[in-house]
Amino acid sequence: MTTSSHEDRDFRIPPPSTLLDSHDLDALRGIGLRPPFDARLATLSATECLHRVAEVHRDAVLLHDGKTLRRARLRAALRTRLDDEDDEVAVGDWVVAECNAFGEWWVDDRLPPCSQIARRRHDGRDKAERTVVAANVDTVLLVMGLDLDFNLRRLERYLVLARLSGALPVVVLTKRDLCADPGDRLRDAVALLPPGAAVLALDALRDDVPGALAPWLAPGATLAMVGSSGAGKSTLTNALLRDHVQPTGGTRRGDGRGRHTTTSRSLHRTPEGACVIDTPGLRTLRLDGDDDAIAGGFDDIAALAKRCRFRDCRHQDEPGCAVRGAIDDARVRNFHKLQRDARRDAMSALERRAEVGQWKIRARAARARLAQKKSA
Ligand SMILES: Nc1nc2c(ncn2[C@@H]2O[C@H](COP(=O)(O)OP(=O)(O)OP(=O)(O)O)[C@@H](O)[C@H]2O)c(=O)[nH]1
Ligand SMILES: [Mg+2]
Ligand SMILES: [Zn+2]
Numbered sequence: 001m002t003t004s005s006h007e008d009r010d011f012r013i014p015p016p017s018t019l020l021d022s023h024d025l026d027a028l029r030g031i032g033l034r035p036p037f038d039a040r041l042a043t044l045s046a047t048e049c050l051h052r053v054a055e056v057h058r059d060a061v062l063l064h065d066g067k068t069l070r071r072a073r074l075r076a077a078l079r080t081r082l083d084d085e086d087d088e089v090a091v092g093d094w095v096v097a098e099c100n101a102f103g104e105w106w107v108d109d110r111l112p113p114c115s116q117i118a119r120r121r122h123d124g125r126d127k128a129e130r131t132v133v134a135a136n137v138d139t140v141l142l143v144m145g146l147d148l149d150f151n152l153r154r155l156e157r158y159l160v161l162a163r164l165s166g167a168l169p170v171v172v173l174t175k176r177d178l179c180a181d182p183g184d185r186l187r188d189a190v191a192l193l194p195p196g197a198a199v200l201a202l203d204a205l206r207d208d209v210p211g212a213l214a215p216w217l218a219p220g221a222t223l224a225m226v227g228s229s230g231a232g233k234s235t236l237t238n239a240l241l242r243d244h245v246q247p248t249g250g251t252r253r254g255d256g257r258g259r260h261t262t263t264s265r266s267l268h269r270t271p272e273g274a275c276v277i278d279t280p281g282l283r284t285l286r287l288d289g290d291d292d293a294i295a296g297g298f299d300d301i302a303a304l305a306k307r308c309r310f311r312d313c314r315h316q317d318e319p320g321c322a323v324r325g326a327i328d329d330a331r332v333r334n335f336h337k338l339q340r341d342a343r344r345d346a347m348s349a350l351e352r353r354a355e356v357g358q359w360k361i362r363a364r365a366a367r368a369r370l371a372q373k374k375s376a
Helices: 005-011 022-030 037-043 076-084 152-165 183-192 233-241 291-305 329-346 349-375
Strands: 048-056 061-064 069-074 094-099 105-110 116-122 128-135 139-145 168-174 198-201 222-227 266-269 275-278
Touching (some): 037 094, 069 076, 076 105, 116 152, 128 222, 139 233, 152 168, 152 183, 222 233, 291 329
Parallel strands (some): 069 105, 139 168, 139 222
Antiparallel strands (some): 048 094, 048 266, 094 105, 116 128, 266 275
């Protein structure tokens, strides 16, 4: 017996997008699903499901579908593809996962993220690996204590990190209760802000944190915390969750540094229906961007540099420099340092060795000239 294509269509299992009842869709929206990611629902096979990555571990990920958390592993093909692109699955990513006959979940695909907080991590030798801290983040909270943690140069680097990520930065200065007069620090921080960014100072233990952050806590919005250890990222996360979900730690007496209490990144849902990503404290921050991208975070320097006498002015001791004196020296030095790092990280290990080789040749030639002079 042959069946007509019409009958075929009638007996076919409907695609999961139509199987998903409005409750499932609401659940996914509740963990941040929105366009363009929701378009993927229409192309899922009967056994595939869309999930958001809540945690990433060495050989597994924790996935959320808005209702249930489940453990899954990444398919080798996906791992290889992302590796080749110097990319990786991160907390906040949307992924397609499938359950096999043994009840094991496997991640087949990662949807291209709309923002990524990424940095480079030096292995101490010649590799600068790209690490993705969080993906699909709307607002990145740059958390810094108003105590000994406060550092404008670090804030400058965090602001460039935010700029490169595509997320909107909000500077959260914690420990206002430990700072007798936060006025100057607040003003200095405001002076560094790009358009659209905000800064707030609060006591994360006693103030109404959800109230203060309400503009960025819309249902489906995603916030991620970035900052040094002990700055109060987990304290803020707990305040937003109205629950003690994340362990918090004390700070060392003397230098006020944290104890690296949080050791992995994790995504949580606030009662408002926003998602918040807590992250471990950053020890050092190596940016992931080329020097043009970094220059974008210092456009005040770029604007003035157009008036320097020399096009390649380093704003150090060149005559006719328009930047020196007009902009804080420490800011100019920080800008140069970040650009140097970016250039180094962009070089391959081979190029870096070649550069070192060039320096050695030059040093040898200089020594030879000196020796010649002495003997003459
Ligand atoms: N007085 C005061 N203490 C705070 C404030 N915010 C955080 N703390 C304290 O600072 C310490 C460190 O806070 P955490 O929230 O663990 O810091 P963290 O940024 O998560 O640190 P890591 O997980 O190590 O990266 C804890 O003892 C908090 O109670 C604040 O606004 N005022
Ligand atoms: Mg923490
Ligand atoms: Zn100059």
